[in-house]
């Protein structure tokens with residue numbers, strides 16, 4: 001538990017909302033440096049959130065080395081780089097899948113710029129999510145768009161530096177409603193297999209149809225060495241981006257159980273990242289809460305009696321097998337995690353410690369005119 005690493009997203013610290021309203025909050029960061037300060041607070045309180053993902057151009061700065069050094073001073077690293085090829089008029093019909101070669105070239109140029117930024121930030125991961133898709137049957141050729149996507153992905157892969165990798169994220173709907181170009185794990189997996197070692201699938205828990213068995217997808221990708229990591233968040237209806245573990249903590253546990261079962265928890269290759277927006281709740285404590293929720297699910301997964309479980313499974317003892325899993329899930333791990341934090345020199349109650357620290361009040365007083373996360377900007 002002490003060595004777990006959960007990456008928080010820079011965009012979660014900015015103002016966000018729905019298409020109905022973005023609620024401005026006091027003290028939100030005005031630039032990438034201040035987002036890093038907030039991410040560093042989450043790490044300072046939890047001890048397990050030592051990196052922050054960046055979104056370009058939302059976090060564009062003149063000097064990434066300076067941003068990296070600043071993060072280092074605050075005790076964290078710059079994590080995954082998330083390119084943005086969905087917020088310009090040119091991308092109305094898509095980015096790398098667009099029928100217009102000039103738009104495709106523009107999108108690819110941005111992806112390659114992000115690959116260069118990775119070298120300056122020291123990031124090992126490029127997280128790719130494409131809003132590309134179709135609203136109407138007949139709008140464009142589905143297979144031609146797959147070919148264009150593959151071409152762009154190959155070009156990106158060929159530019160990745162040593163030790164770097166690309167993660168391909170899927171989402172079954174929105175903003176395209178009839179057909180999305182990377183709608184599911186199967187499509188992402190097929191592209192990643194073609195791309196080879198440097199490419200893996202990114203599972204965003206909010207990007208599935210209701211009732212999808214996400215742990216099945218996780219287990220399958222793990223068995224093929226193609227699970228690159230997660231964007232954890234909660235959904236009740238759609239891509240809600242609520243706090244991880246809020247809607248369905250049992251699902252989060254089932255996912256972490258598959259990770260632990262496969263021995264992949266210690267594998268730095270499976271990145272635990274959060275992808276959330278805190279529209280109505282204060283952002284830094286919400287992020288702390290989310291980190292704790294992922295920690296709790298992980299601790300419960302580690303409590304599963306693996307021997308008892310496999311014995312029951314071998315014997316076809318359905319009830320015992322299920323009971324072994326539920327025993328772990330129903331254990332209150334909060335006292336154990338509080339002890340672990342004390343061992344690490346942290347306050348056992350990170351949310352209370354955050355409130356006591358006065359950080360929230362200080363940023364509310366100091367930061368005037370905070371920026372929007374990027375959504376709806």
Ligand code: PSV
Nearest residue numbers: 082129169171204231239275
């Ligand atoms: C859009 O659905 C999205 O929420 C994806 O999950 C991306 O990872 C995220 O935005 C950041 O671009």
Ligand code: MN
Nearest residue numbers: 169204231275
């Ligand atoms: Mn995501």
Ligand code: MN
Nearest residue numbers: 204206207239
């Ligand atoms: Mn999403």
